[in-house]
Amino acid sequence: MKGKTRFLILVSLVLLSLIASITGCAAQGAEALPPQERLRVATTTSLYDTGLWGYLEPIFEKEYGVEVDILYAGTGIALEYGRRGDVDVITVHSKTSEEQFVAEGYGLERVPFAYNYFLIVGPEADPAGIKGWSPEDAFKKLFDTGSGSFISRGDDSGTHSKEKAIWKQAGLDYEVIREAGQWYIEAGRGMGPTLLMASEKQAYTLTDMGTFLSYKGKTELVPIVDQGSILLNVYSAIVINPEKNPKTNAEMAENLIYFLTSPEIQELIGNYGVKEYGMQLFIPCAGAEPTS
Amino acid sequence: MALIETIDLQQKYDKQYILKSIDLSINRNEVFALIGPTGAGKTTLIRLLALLELPASGKIYFDRIDVTHSKRLRLEARRRMSLVLQKPVVFNMSVFDNAACGLRWRHENREAIRQQVNSVLELVGMADYKNRNARTLSGGETQRLAIARALAVKPEVLFLDEPTANLDPVSISKIEEILAHIIREQKTTVVMATHDMAQGQRLAGRIAVLMHGEILQIGSPGDIFSLPESRELAEFVGVDNILSGVIVARDDNLVTIDVNGSLIQAISNYGLGEEVHALIRPEDVTLAPHKEASSARNTFEGRIARIFSLGPLSRVEVACGFPLLSVVTKKSAEDLSLTVGKKVYATFKATAIHIIKRWN
Amino acid sequence: MTELWQGLVKAVELIISLDPEVMVVAGRSLRISATSATIAALICLPLGSFIHCHRFPGKRLLINIVQTLFSIPTVAVGLFVFVLFSRAGPLGGLNLMFTPTVMILGQVILITPVMLGLTISALSGVDKAITDTAIALGASGFQMAVITLKEARYAVVAALIMGFGRAVSEVGLALMVGGNIKGFTRTLTTAISLETSKGDLELSIALGIILISIALIINIALNRIQQR
Numbered sequence: 001m002k003g004k005t006r007f008l009i010l011v012s013l014v015l016l017s018l019i020a021s022i023t024g025c026a027a028q029g030a031e032a033l034p035p036q037e038r039l040r041v042a043t044t045t046s047l048y049d050t051g052l053w054g055y056l057e058p059i060f061e062k063e064y065g066v067e068v069d070i071l072y073a074g075t076g077i078a079l080e081y082g083r084r085g086d087v088d089v090i091t092v093h094s095k096t097s098e099e100q101f102v103a104e105g106y107g108l109e110r111v112p113f114a115y116n117y118f119l120i121v122g123p124e125a126d127p128a129g130i131k132g133w134s135p136e137d138a139f140k141k142l143f144d145t146g147s148g149s150f151i152s153r154g155d156d157s158g159t160h161s162k163e164k165a166i167w168k169q170a171g172l173d174y175e176v177i178r179e180a181g182q183w184y185i186e187a188g189r190g191m192g193p194t195l196l197m198a199s200e201k202q203a204y205t206l207t208d209m210g211t212f213l214s215y216k217g218k219t220e221l222v223p224i225v226d227q228g229s230i231l232l233n234v235y236s237a238i239v240i241n242p243e244k245n246p247k248t249n250a251e252m253a254e255n256l257i258y259f260l261t262s263p264e265i266q267e268l269i270g271n272y273g274v275k276e277y278g279m280q281l282f283i284p285c286a287g288a289e290p291t292s
Numbered sequence: 293m294a295l296i297e298t299i300d301l302q303q304k305y306d307k308q309y310i311l312k313s314i315d316l317s318i319n320r321n322e323v324f325a326l327i328g329p330t331g332a333g334k335t336t337l338i339r340l341l342a343l344l345e346l347p348a349s350g351k352i353y354f355d356r357i358d359v360t361h362s363k364r365l366r367l368e369a370r371r372r373m374s375l376v377l378q379k380p381v382v383f384n385m386s387v388f389d390n391a392a393c394g395l396r397w398r399h400e401n402r403e404a405i406r407q408q409v410n411s412v413l414e415l416v417g418m419a420d421y422k423n424r425n426a427r428t429l430s431g432g433e434t435q436r437l438a439i440a441r442a443l444a445v446k447p448e449v450l451f452l453d454e455p456t457a458n459l460d461p462v463s464i465s466k467i468e469e470i471l472a473h474i475i476r477e478q479k480t481t482v483v484m485a486t487h488d489m490a491q492g493q494r495l496a497g498r499i500a501v502l503m504h505g506e507i508l509q510i511g512s513p514g515d516i517f518s519l520p521e522s523r524e525l526a527e528f529v530g531v532d533n534i535l536s537g538v539i540v541a542r543d544d545n546l547v548t549i550d551v552n553g554s555l556i557q558a559i560s561n562y563g564l565g566e567e568v569h570a571l572i573r574p575e576d577v578t579l580a581p582h583k584e585a586s587s588a589r590n591t592f593e594g595r596i597a598r599i600f601s602l603g604p605l606s607r608v609e610v611a612c613g614f615p616l617l618s619v620v621t622k623k624s625a626e627d628l629s630l631t632v633g634k635k636v637y638a639t640f641k642a643t644a645i646h647i648i649k650r651w652n
Numbered sequence: 653m654t655e656l657w658q659g660l661v662k663a664v665e666l667i668i669s670l671d672p673e674v675m676v677v678a679g680r681s682l683r684i685s686a687t688s689a690t691i692a693a694l695i696c697l698p699l700g701s702f703i704h705c706h707r708f709p710g711k712r713l714l715i716n717i718v719q720t721l722f723s724i725p726t727v728a729v730g731l732f733v734f735v736l737f738s739r740a741g742p743l744g745g746l747n748l749m750f751t752p753t754v755m756i757l758g759q760v761i762l763i764t765p766v767m768l769g770l771t772i773s774a775l776s777g778v779d780k781a782i783t784d785t786a787i788a789l790g791a792s793g794f795q796m797a798v799i800t801l802k803e804a805r806y807a808v809v810a811a812l813i814m815g816f817g818r819a820v821s822e823v824g825l826a827l828m829v830g831g832n833i834k835g836f837t838r839t840l841t842t843a844i845s846l847e848t849s850k851g852d853l854e855l856s857i858a859l860g861i862i863l864i865s866i867a868l869i870i871n872i873a874l875n876r877i878q879q880r
Contacts, residue, residue: 069833084740086749193849218851247739375788381781394789
């Protein structure tokens with residue numbers, strides 16, 4: 001009998017803690033909010049790895065009384081989430097893909113809100129000897145000589161699209177590049193992780209300024225090529241079209257667009273990271289497409 | 293109708309018939325033994341009667357209800373029976389909980405369960421083991437627990453499959469004592485399968501002999517052991533003297549049988565010329581050094597061919613025109629100075645001979 | 653080695669200081685996986701009993717399929733669940749994508765084969781004489797299933813532990829359908845994945861140690877039940 005009661009007590013304890021944790025789940029008010037009180041944002045990795053979203057999220061949540069779910073994606077998968085209506089708004093940086101997205105009716109409007117520049121980074125030793133060259137020439141030399149490794153995002157992200165554009169501008173077929181040799185590596189990861197990989201492998205990679213700065217202490221990479229009009233990097237926010245996906249939180253998504261392009265927030269975006277890194281990570285552009 | 297009745301019951305595994313055409317009636321309050329060698333089908337038959345398995349064909353009636361097929365009726369009937377398996381297993385819980393299982397499954401109330409379980413554990417002498425984990429019991433203790441467990445539910449019929457197989461003599465007698473007590477006090481109908489014929493003789497009121505899946509004979513222990521109806525049965529029940537011969541003379545019901553040239557007198561209703569077996573139990577053959585005057589009709593002179601020691605007894609094989617086996621106490625053997633080669637006179641009464649028809 | 657040591661130190665620091673972020677993430681891992689394990693158990697114990705006790709055509713094939721699904725890759729289940737629950741998918745109307753609920757559902761799908769297969773295996777190990785004895789004592793079908801589970805409890809509890817283990821340690825499904833959203837669907841495993849890819853190895857190691865500790869504690873607790 002004694003053993004039996006002990007057993008029952010044990011079982012009840014396990015069950016109780018289980019129930020407690022499940023109901024605790026409900027008690028945590030935020031988590032139990034119905035879907036309309038949440039805003040889902042799929043963001044390109046560079047906006048996340050720089051910490052910008054971590055900075056802006058609480059401000060927006062407080063002002064609008066909503067829970068923001070940030071999904072760390074890559075432009076490619078972010079667009080897919082958008083098509084499926086699994087998110088309410090996307091913030092990405094691939095102009096051509098975005099324009100097509102809107103043209104196909106999945107997004108309402110492409111609203112640029114900040115920009116910076118891409119740059120090619122690499123090891124200080126610069127084995128391929130491309131420091132200071134133009135992006136197109138640098139890429140061409142990498143292909144011709146194979147004297148340095150290059151890590152590609154390889155994930156249809158905005159950065160990846162820019163990389164492909166540079167190859168094209170250099171007169172090279174991307175499919176050929178992919179088979180070009182061991183020096184070309186497709187990482188399939190976000191910007192921050194790709195930088196770490198490049199550092200590890202002493203390789204070159206294309207990155208946006210924001211992420212590169214915020215990862216300064218973590219890598220041994222230095223800027224190699226940072227001049228060239230092709231390197232312009234524009235971040236836009238797109239509301240997912242509620243007509244295609246009626247369940248999305250289009251109203252709150254519009255609020256986010258308004259928020260991002262409002263003067264106060266634009267100022268915050270412009271000042272982000274200046275103290276820490278000595279220069280702007282993002283340049284605000286309030287809805288207008290920046291020229292170089 | 294009897295409490296349990298089977299009509300043309302058959303069972304098979306993998307196309308082989310284990311039981312062929314079994315017809316049985318078991319009456320309320322009787323003690324019924326199924327006897328037979330290993331592999332005869334006793335366990336199979338018990339399992340069918342206890343409604344554990346479905347027969348291949350035939351019918352079973354319990355308390356006049358056809359319980360051959362209906363799941364619901366079978367469950368209801370099963371709750372009025374109990375079965376102790378040949379190798380009983382105990383559940384991984386205390387002795388008390390084991391014994392209480394059946395009652396708990398019938399949703400009896402706690403107090404009633406406590407009283408009943410304590411009472412049956414007392415009956416089998418396991419009251420002190422109440423809180424022990426049943427898995428720690430010895431073979432004999434496990435058997436007693438299994439019996440207690442079966443009795444706790446106050447069954448109308450108690451089935452026992454080889455209740456004392458694999459046990460030492462002390463445990464065997466303990467268990468037989470318990471069974472005897474149950475039979476006396478509780479008037480439970482008992483159906484037991486055993487290969488121990490002496491046990492069947494000791495405990496049962498009626499015996500059915502099962503061989504090769506068929507019932508050879510049903511009757512009282514006396515009938516089976518003294519009056520087996522076939523040679524095979526006779527051999528099984530230990531009638532060691534089976535003499536083959538022909539009836540050559542008759543006088544009322546006293547017949548003379550020619551066995552290999554020797555003449556034997558016995559009581560029988562068979563006619564002249566019939567080919568018969570004369571069955572004589574070795575205990576009924578007495579030996580003497582001289583021809584003694586007695587009322588026995590059959591006395592033969594012969595020589596001792598072999599002597600076997602069998603515990604406190606001696607089996608003496610005598611050659612007297614036909615082989616004759618006698619069993620005497622060792623003391624008698626010593627008193628008579630029985631040795632191999634010695635001349636003796638073997639005697640048996642006409643009434644001690646059981647005549648059966650010869651089929652081969 | 654220093655990294656591991658630093659990770660261990662950091663783990664202890666985080667636990668002792670009850671670092672809120674770590675606690676939240678650990679609690680979420682535990683909650684999600686414990687819930688899925690419980691739901692799976694509620695499905696697998698009766699279902700396993702039923703399959704074990706009954707004969708039916710295709711039984712062997714069914715068990716084979718179940719065993720094959722033991723080691724189905726978590727990303728495969730993740731993909732399946734994603735396509736199913738995405739707003740563009742058939743169950744999209746439920747609005748469950750990127751919520752803990754869909755993670756629980758996905759994990760239930762993931763661990764049911766393991767739990768079911770091992771439960772059936774456990775029940776098969778019970779001596780037939782036990783079921784015979786139970787039937788002979790007048791047990792109904794349900795009562796018999798219960799006693800068989802009880803007799804097999806050592807192996808059955810092992811099946812439950814196995815299921816929980818698989819749930820709490822998987823990453824693929826949690827990432828795909830959960831989205832690793834900070835403060836909402838981030839679990840220990842997805843956090844480890846993120847922190848590692850961001851290069852913050854110390855934190856990853858710390859989280860890893862916490863994860864293993866949780867698994868160990870659950871294991872010990874369930875072990876107690878086994879011993880009985």
